[in-house]
Amino acid sequence: MLRRLKLLYFRLLGKDPEAVVVTFASGDPGLAAKMEAEIRAIEPNRRHFVIHNRHGSAWQIYLQLRREFRHLRIGIAPVLFTAEPSPLRLAAFLLAPTKILAYNANLERHHLKLSTCIASFLFLRGVAVDRIYLRPWRNNGTRQSEKYTIAEGRPLSPSRRRVAVLSPYFPYPLAHGGAVRIYNLLREASKHFDIFLFAFIEAQTGPAQPDQSEGTRSLPAAPGSVVWASSQKSPQQADIDHMMQFTARAVLMELPRYREPRWASLSPPDVREYDSPVLRGLIEQWRKTYGFELLQVEYTYLASYAGDVLVEHDVTWDLYQQIHRRERTLSSWWNLYRWRRYESAVLKRYRRVVVMSEKDQKLLARPEARVIGNGVDLHRFRPTPEPAGVRLLFVGSFRHFPNVQAYRFFVERVWPLLVHRVPGISLTVVAGPDPHLYWSAPSPHPRISIHALVRDVAPLYEAANLVVVPTTVSAGTNLKVLEAMAMERAIVSTPSGCAGIGLEHARNVWIASQPRDFASAIELLLSDGALRTELARNARQLAVERYGWRHLGGLQRNLWRELMPERIRIRPGTPADLERIAAIQIASNEAAHWEPADYVHYSFHVAELEGSVAGFLVTRTIAGEMEILNLAVDPQFRRQGVARALMNHTLDTFTGTVYLEVRKSNHAAQTLYSALGFSPAGLRREYYESPKEDAIVMRM
Numbered sequence: 001m002l003r004r005l006k007l008l009y010f011r012l013l014g015k016d017p018e019a020v021v022v023t024f025a026s027g028d029p030g031l032a033a034k035m036e037a038e039i040r041a042i043e044p045n046r047r048h049f050v051i052h053n054r055h056g057s058a059w060q061i062y063l064q065l066r067r068e069f070r071h072l073r074i075g076i077a078p079v080l081f082t083a084e085p086s087p088l089r090l091a092a093f094l095l096a097p098t099k100i101l102a103y104n105a106n107l108e109r110h111h112l113k114l115s116t117c118i119a120s121f122l123f124l125r126g127v128a129v130d131r132i133y134l135r136p137w138r139n140n141g142t143r144q145s146e147k148y149t150i151a152e153g154r155p156l157s158p159s160r161r162r163v164a165v166l167s168p169y170f171p172y173p174l175a176h177g178g179a180v181r182i183y184n185l186l187r188e189a190s191k192h193f194d195i196f197l198f199a200f201i202e203a204q205t206g207p208a209q210p211d212q213s214e215g216t217r218s219l220p221a222a223p224g225s226v227v228w229a230s231s232q233k234s235p236q237q238a239d240i241d242h243m244m245q246f247t248a249r250a251v252l253m254e255l256p257r258y259r260e261p262r263w264a265s266l267s268p269p270d271v272r273e274y275d276s277p278v279l280r281g282l283i284e285q286w287r288k289t290y291g292f293e294l295l296q297v298e299y300t301y302l303a304s305y306a307g308d309v310l311v312e313h314d315v316t317w318d319l320y321q322q323i324h325r326r327e328r329t330l331s332s333w334w335n336l337y338r339w340r341r342y343e344s345a346v347l348k349r350y351r352r353v354v355v356m357s358e359k360d361q362k363l364l365a366r367p368e369a370r371v372i373g374n375g376v377d378l379h380r381f382r383p384t385p386e387p388a389g390v391r392l393l394f395v396g397s398f399r400h401f402p403n404v405q406a407y408r409f410f411v412e413r414v415w416p417l418l419v420h421r422v423p424g425i426s427l428t429v430v431a432g433p434d435p436h437l438y439w440s441a442p443s444p445h446p447r448i449s450i451h452a453l454v455r456d457v458a459p460l461y462e463a464a465n466l467v468v469v470p471t472t473v474s475a476g477t478n479l480k481v482l483e484a485m486a487m488e489r490a491i492v493s494t495p496s497g498c499a500g501i502g503l504e505h506a507r508n509v510w511i512a513s514q515p516r517d518f519a520s521a522i523e524l525l526l527s528d529g530a531l532r533t534e535l536a537r538n539a540r541q542l543a544v545e546r547y548g549w550r551h552l553g554g555l556q557r558n559l560w561r562e563l564m565p566e567r568i569r570i571r572p573g574t575p576a577d578l579e580r581i582a583a584i585q586i587a588s589n590e591a592a593h594w595e596p597a598d599y600v601h602y603s604f605h606v607a608e609l610e611g612s613v614a615g616f617l618v619t620r621t622i623a624g625e626m627e628i629l630n631l632a633v634d635p636q637f638r639r640q641g642v643a644r645a646l647m648n649h650t651l652d653t654f655t656g657t658v659y660l661e662v663r664k665s666n667h668a669a670q671t672l673y674s675a676l677g678f679s680p681a682g683l684r685r686e687y688y689e690s691p692k693e694d695a696i697v698m699r700m
Helices: 002-013 029-042 058-068 087-095 114-124 177-189 235-243 269-273 277-290 300-305 316-327 330-347 358-364 401-418 458-463 479-486 515-527 529-546 549-563 575-587 596-601 642-651 667-676
Strands: 020-024 048-051 074-080 100-103 109-111 148-152 161-167 193-201 249-254 294-298 309-311 352-355 369-371 391-395 426-430 448-451 466-469 491-493 568-572 603-609 612-622 625-633 657-663 679-688 693-699
Touching: 020 029, 020 087, 029 048, 029 074, 029 100, 058 087, 074 087, 100 114, 109 114, 148 277, 161 177, 161 277, 161 300, 177 193, 177 479, 177 549, 193 277, 235 249, 249 277, 269 300, 277 300, 294 300, 294 549, 300 330, 309 549, 316 330, 352 358, 352 549, 358 369, 391 401, 391 458, 391 479, 401 426, 401 515, 426 458, 466 479, 466 515, 479 491, 479 529, 491 515, 515 529, 568 642, 575 596, 575 603, 575 612, 575 625, 603 642, 612 642, 625 642, 642 667, 657 667, 657 679, 667 693
Parallel strands: 020 048, 020 074, 074 100, 161 193, 161 294, 193 249, 294 309, 309 352, 352 369, 391 426, 391 466, 426 448, 466 491, 625 657
Antiparallel strands: 100 109, 148 249, 568 603, 603 612, 612 625, 657 693, 679 693
């Protein structure tokens, strides 16, 4: 009876009683095809129609469709919602307002209806389906991990002071800018300090679990060596082994699983995501067990762990302020408020704050803020001849949300202007680990290739003709810019992308803000090889002059020593010290024997330990090169770090080439110099007197 009434009702309306499916392919054709295939599988017994993009306004398209479907009843209308605008979507709403089944770029689907208006709004704003229904009063699946792995590295030394570093990730391989910075500065610091590393790792990508019960344990009283489960090491194990060559101990903590609405906490969600009571306990226990004197915390969202030095890779509230100025939404205001409140409070807990640029230092306006900028490995990133072609390179881990915004700005607003004007142009994107978790839309063009974890980006720079840095919001300094400079590749950047580095428009970079200007700059440089080469060479020169890691590592070491109680005091030598210097020189047969009175004519420093002059160092500098003339330590003060302290004081403030001679038989001194970065450069026959002996020339 009901069926007959239904047939009669629709006949009176002039419509077919059997509902049809009308799919609106309002976006990427590949995604639209997948959406169509899925809906056909879900509704195999219904008639299907597919509407592709049409010319005209949404109202004009609606009128066309209304005529075409006037005799059909629409049961469901799948519509693809991706980044590019399409009047077809509004036409779909006008045609079947209560039947819209929305698909996003992940091909997740949600039925848009008034009864779930908030969920529908969030879905259209790009919130993933599994996050839409999170509630702050529910158990959403948040869990604190108790799993961690302990790795042992090089032996501890009584002559090296101990420092701990907390990082939100393991800083090797060098897959993104933050890892590059932490890795290189720790490697430099390890020449003078024993490093204890605390780092989070992803549960699914962490190292293989050790044998027996090493993977999950209570706080160990005396942690032992990790024995890996396989004799054939995985890439993760090899990465750890590489890092442990210059790290004393490491805790690799499994990242907690944070599953709460991102708007629902007064603290920024990033802070809560990395909160681990187990790791806090480990840090305190290791402080007592190993006696490290200082804890450096990397990134603002770990600042609640309360160390001595906080490294602000960017001033986070500044990033959110830039976003709020552009978006002017309740969400952007709430994020800005939370970060400004949190950051202002935690900065007061630290004795020193490290920032990346003078701009960030001025923003914080705090006396304890020090600038130790980003750098580049000038040996790893060496210039190579540029290949023929029109290849662009974008480097930026999608974990850092400004990189996602930069990528979207480029592919949505700049790339469409280029792809038809520059034949054969291509774009390579290095998006960092698991980019789909942070931006899930696929590549919008077949000549755009997206790479996730790239263990060595240098070959990609070598293959590129131009590096693009389309950053729309940024703070600090961009390591990818420094890498491109070192590789001698021309750069097109927004003002925020190259801020704080000292680059000049049309001299060593091309700066453009608007999409059309950015596209025109790329087109100009790809067509003008001479201009491209000039920009690249000038950028390389600036990188060599200012951004080597050795110089920056010296700044970090000096900062650490500033915060530690002095054991050894280094000061300029005076004529009053010469009698003591003569006694040390006589007691040090292996040292060069000069007339002590001559030392006052050179750069002359002494080290005081326990109230006495324990050693001295004499150098001279000619034409930008330093020569260490003599270094000696009183035998009663040896093996207490005196020689290392004298060398550190001198090397940390000098960035040129350094030479020295050492007796061929003085193996202890050679070991020290090698640890400081010196390598053999020659041999001088019978250089030393009393007794006669050859000298090995070493250079750094």
